[in-house]
Amino acid sequence: MSGRNTSEVHILCSPGQLFLQPLWDQLRAWDSLTQSPLFAVLFSITTYVGFCLPFVVLDVLCPWVPSLRRYKIHPDFSPSARQVLPCLGQTLYQHAVFVLPLTLLHWARGPAPWPREAPELLPLVRHVVCCLLLFDAEFFVWHVLHHKVPWLYRNFHKMHHQNSASFALATQYMSAWELFSLGFFDMLNVTLLQCHPLTVLVFHVLNIWLSVEDHSGYDFPWSTHRLVPFGWYGGVTHHDLHHSQFNCNFAPYFTHWDRILGTLRSAHAK
Template identity: 45%
Template sequence: MRVEPLSGELDVSNGTWALSERSLLQPVWDYLQQNHEGTLRSPLFPVVLSVSTYLVLVLFYTVMDLLAPTWPSIRRYQIHQDRTVTWSNIGTTLALTTYNHLLYIFPAAVAQWLWRPPVPLPREAPTVSAFLLGVVGCTVVFDFQYYLWHLLHHRVGWLYRTFHALHHQYRQPFSLVTQYLSAWELFNVGFWATADPLLLQCHCLTAWAFMIFNVWVSTEDHCGYDFPWAMHRLIPFGLWGGALRHDAHHQQPGTNFAPFFAHWDWLGGTATMPPPTKTKTKRERDEKAA
């Protein structure tokens, strides 16, 4: 005779699964609170985390840019193999990024540090499911927000000329172009990245993970490389935009407005996916001619 499981047994099983989920992140969260609670509670921490992540990523990609002309193993992954990122390009983009951070980001962070009380930290870590769903949820919401903002700032001429045209000075983006932005655009991007985890009531650990993920994929979109580990290669069915699609946006500014996913551009009829430009470098052409 087949014996049906009792509801109590199901509850125990579900409780065990929930406990197992929570136990995966709880030791990490306990360690962070016990050893770095003062740092984590500071209103400056999210700013430092975001800026540090960005600097590490652009340093990596900038080194790749400087090595690419003489290292074929790197150059082969460039979307535009005839492109050379010069020290002048680096200086110009880095100067504006530094200016924006010193004039806008740093004073705003100091104001929060002076006037905002330390952030309370929950004692319990999020479950793995809540953590992952929170990061995905924030990414989806941010993607929709920026898609509308981006579309509007291309369709309305005054908005484009006043706020967004600066970002399009480079038709072949590289990593430092990520934050080659007007103060208005930088403010909007930073506001949504901060507000979306609050809107979705995410755990602060989830909010920080989303912040890192957001900076990572934004930098990857502008990096100018099509590496095998790129997000658009890891996510199937063409659901993710990635560096190739965003590079196409800089080539054809009326297309590919969504920052991360591809579905809004599909639905809006603004999607395009031209083949990557694989132009031989002058050195290769000279070698072939010889």
């Protein structure tokens, strides 16, 4: 984009857009990458692995740094290479064999050009929160069904529960059906809300981070569930109980659906 065009966009932007416009201009400058059919897969893989790596390093250090154990939900557990590598391999395999072909098919229809203007900040935040709430509700229903119907659990969801004590790279250790289901919910919500492409990227980054944190096995003072008031957000301790007890805490993030339907169990009650 030329300096003149950038100036014109800035004149037309509202104050809320001006806050995000420099970031959006930088992203649009990389259009050779962002408009590539490989972008979605590369973005997903690098974001996911990038969020997992700090926890992998902590797992390696934990046996040698006893002070780290105070933050582990299972202090005596450290994932072995025989657990970690299959999880990473499953993620890479599914993205190469399933996600990439679908991305190429979608791109072949013609990539949608990104708008010149950035979204306003408040609508971006509102859309991201709405996407998280919608995803939370959709996944709650999906999750309950896959635990209550033995055939669904045995054929599609059991794989994710093979590691009772979670670790970061086990987040996406799941069947192809589960991966597609979660991806479908993601894309359905951003499409229904007609989200700006920058909003979509922010939502995907936040969604990946929250899912990795929920499976990380570490409960830090700055963990998300400690930052959200009134117990509205379950977090890592909430999800760890689901993996150990199976019949509670089905919502991935928030607690209201489990509270309403009587499936909420507190980590303090454990």
